[in-house]
Amino acid sequence: MTGFDSFAMVDWSGGNDTGPRPRKDAIWACVVRNGRAEEPTYFRNREIAEQWLCDLIASEVATGRRLCLGFDFPFGYPRGFANALTGSDDPMQLWEWFERRIEDTPKANNRFDLAGEINRRFGGKGPFWFNGLQRSIDGLPKDKSDYQNPFPERRVVELAPETKGSFSCWQMGGAGAVGGQVMTGLPVLTRLRRAFAGKVSVWPFEVLDKPVAFVEIWPSLTLGAGPDGRIKDAWQVEQIALSLAAMPVEDLANQLNVTAPEEGWILGVSQRKPDIAPPPLRNDCFALPAGVNWTPVDDALALLRERLTVIAPAETEPLAQAAGRIVAEDIVARRSNPPQPNTAVDGYGFAGAAPEGAQVMPLHPGRAAAGIPFDGTVPEGHALRVLTGAALPTGVDTVILEEDVNLQDNHIAFHGPLKHGANTRRAGEDVAEGDLVLIAGRRLTPADLALLSATGIAEVSVRKTLRVAVLSTGDELVEPGEIAGPGQIFDANRPMLLSLINRMGFYPVDMGRVVDDREALRDCLNAAAKQADVILTSGGASAGDEDHVSALLREVGAMQEWRIALKPGRPLALGLWDGTPVFGLPGNPVAAMVCALIFARPALGLMAGEGWQEPQGFDLPAAFEKRKKPGRREYLRARVRDGRAEVFASEGSGRISGLSWAEGLVEIEDGARHIKPGDAVRFIPYGSFGL
Structure with missing residues (x-):
């Protein structure tokens, strides 16, 4: 397939004649030759547009220019529909089927009746819906209240992420209706193919080896609203034609290299899903730089941010x-939003500004309400009753509040001035x-x-929601409610961490408690790696005889022990178990919670796909005094009262009551500090961590 010499893009319409003045929601086309766009052309009806297309194709073929001709409606229906009507999967037979049955004039067509006729073949409740006429049509419902579709709702291409927001070809009327465009467009394309037999190829059903190629486009795939002062449809066909003309031949050929023999496809939507997944975490992703064994908090956070990747698909x-x-x-x-200009108040709408002084206007019959638009035009100098949220009818662009109006003898009276556009909302404002x-x-x-x-x-x-497994380790732990023997304590960490995970928006997986037995822990880690994306452990993260978490991670060659320069919570074991990241938190509940908030929270967010979340802190005057030596960052359990940061009376890391008493943490920087009442300190509320 060679390149194209000219490009013409068409924005189609299934509606009636739109009159002599260019307007939106009509038929527009634009031609680009030699990289230069002609002025977009407006067509008031399909009859005129078809003749223009015929002349364009004849001109391009006669001069030897290869033409790419795009239309913004589907060339095919969801699978099975063509065969059900014609006995063949060939979409060209379906085109001819419609061409023989559609009766189309500038003022009316039979598309709604034909949709009802088709529906009656399949039980009268689908696949088509929305009767846009005042009269009822057997088999074509006004809405989808009793709708049943024997075919897929959408084509495969309309399920692609790029085409979210596309409309179904089964919808015959209303905003964004594609069904009417297809039924009135396919007969035109059929007649053009017939008139230029042997000169036209239809993509993606046929090999593009003819002088003219028909292709399906969707302007909203890459374009939004046009510049101020330009009609969106006119601007879009111009921009699409220009972008295709500027595209390298090889790139366009790649976009046209599509297989969709029955349903058709939209130009620009790739059929090739990238065979890509987040890269696996390397065994050395937690390794510290050579010679480093004492890690400042900021360095540890930077290393986590640099080494970790998104793992949630x-x-x-x-x-x-x-x-x-x-x-x-x-x-x-x-x-x-709003989709149309509308009124912001209950009142009366008219056109233009109102000068200063007494104003009297005749009241036009009818009204506009939210969801019930006024069907007609408000004459100049007349007012119409409008309710909040109603789309502004033609002839209305200004609204006067009903409280400022007297109503009598079918007239309204009010005092000006009132500026143009008052009490209205612009479309898309x-x-x-x-x-x-x-x-x-x-x-x-x-x-x-x-x-x-x-x-x-x-x-x-x-x-997908990140699944985080939580397990506690230690012979000394028993469940709340059980009898605690000498030397035993209730497991406070696991319920705390499971709740933290849930409050942070991740999915907690409770792996229970594991005694100080290496094989039992191995089995638990194996099970956790199969059920979760990340594993949090508490206890066993140091280098003692019973610190089995760090020992097992070392055994598989995927463990780093970070001695973090912070208080509380110095040891932090990091590693991989069967490719699953493991955060080995300290066993002390206060240290476990602080490390979970400061290190695990942003790391989990990054792996979950929300990026690295810095907790939001606030500078507040201190309500305490403290002397701090240099070397470690400290986090004090704190709360705010009367605009001042209070800290828990004891800094003991075993005082769990301080976690419950607190509403956040006061962070004290790494250097030496003597804090006196009234000095500024950084308070980080629990809410900044997602709690």
């Missing part, structure tokens, strides 16, 4: 099930179609779900 979830999940890729608005609304790595909040829903996002690509 992506999956697509419905919006309703995505709360608290981590966004896997940037999300772009599929629809503007919050978010415009194509805007970046959320970036990859964000953990979805309830407010995010509202934003995504309002901008047309029905499902999102999110990271």
Whole structure:
């Protein structure tokens, strides 16, 4: 296949004649030759557009220019539909089937009736839906309340991440309806193929070895709203034609190298899913630089941030099930918010500003309400009753509050001045179609779900929830509720860490307690590695005789013991068990919680896909006095009262009550410090760690 000499892109419409003046939601086309775009052309109806296309193809063929001609509607239906109607999977036979049955004039066509006729062949409840006419049609419902589709809802290409927000070809009317475009567009393409027999190839159904190639495009794949003052459809066909004309021949050939014999495909959507996964963590990912055996907190954090990678794969979830999940890729608005200009108040709408002084206007019959638009045009000099959230009808761009109006004898009276556009909202003034609304790595909040829903996002690509196994080690531990013998203590770490993991938004996996037996611990670690993405242990992280966690990690050659310069919680064992990262926390509950917050929390977030999260701290006056020697960073259990940071009375690392008493930590830097009441200290609330 050689390259193309000219490119023409068409934005189609299944509606009626749109009149002589160029407008949106109509048919637009643009031609690019030699890298230069002609002025986009407006067509008021399909009859005129078809003649223009016929003339364009004839001109390009006659002059020997190879033409790439793109249309923004599907060339095929989901699998099985063509065969059900024609007895063949060949989409060209389906094209001809529609061409024989569609009756189309500039003022009307029979697409809704044909959809009802097709539905009746399959039980009368689908696959098509949305009757856009005032009269009822047997077999074609107004909505999807009793809808049943015997075929797939979407084509394979419409399930790709790039095409989120595309509309189904089964929808015959309403915003974004594609069904009407397909039914009125395919007959035109069929007649063009017939008129230029042997000159046209249809992608991706045929080899592109003819002078003209028909290809399917979707402008919203790469483009959003156009510049101010330009009609979006006109701008989009121009930009697509220019981008294809500027594309290297080899790159375009790669995009056209697609196999989709029945359903068709959208140009620009890759069929090749990258065979890529996060790289495995190397056994030396936790290794300290040569000669380093005493690690400052900032250095330890920097090493974790540098060495760790995302290990949670992506999956697509419905919006309703995505709360608290981590966004896997940037999300772009599929629809503007508001989608149309609308009124911000209950009142009366009219066109233009109102000058100073008394104003009296006749009231036009009808009203506009949210979800119930006014069907018609408000005459100049007249007002219409409008309710909050209603789309502004044609002839309305300004609204006066109902509290400022007197109503009598079918007229309204009010005092000006009132500026043009008062009490209205512009389309897209919050978010415009194509805007970046959320970036990859964000953990979805309830407010995010509202934003995504309002901008047309029905499902999102999110990271699978990171599974974190928690196990406690030590002969001295017993479960709360059991009888503790001499020298035994209740396991406080495991319930604390499991709750921490859950509150942080990860999935806790309870691996229970393990006695000080190396083989039992080995079995538990093996089980944890199969069930979780990361393992947290408490106890056994030092180098003593009973510190089996660090001993086993050393045995498999994947362990580093970081002696962190902090108080509390000096030893931190880091390693890999069967490729699964292991964080060996200190056994002391206070040290275990501090190390979990300071080190494990940002590391888990990075591996989960939300990036490295720095806890947000605040400088507050101290309500205490403390002298600190240089060398170690210290974290004191603290809370805020009357705008001042208080610290727990004892710094003893065994005082668990201080964790419960506290609302966060006071961080004291590595150097020497003498803190007096009123001095500024950095307070980090527990909430900054996601608790």
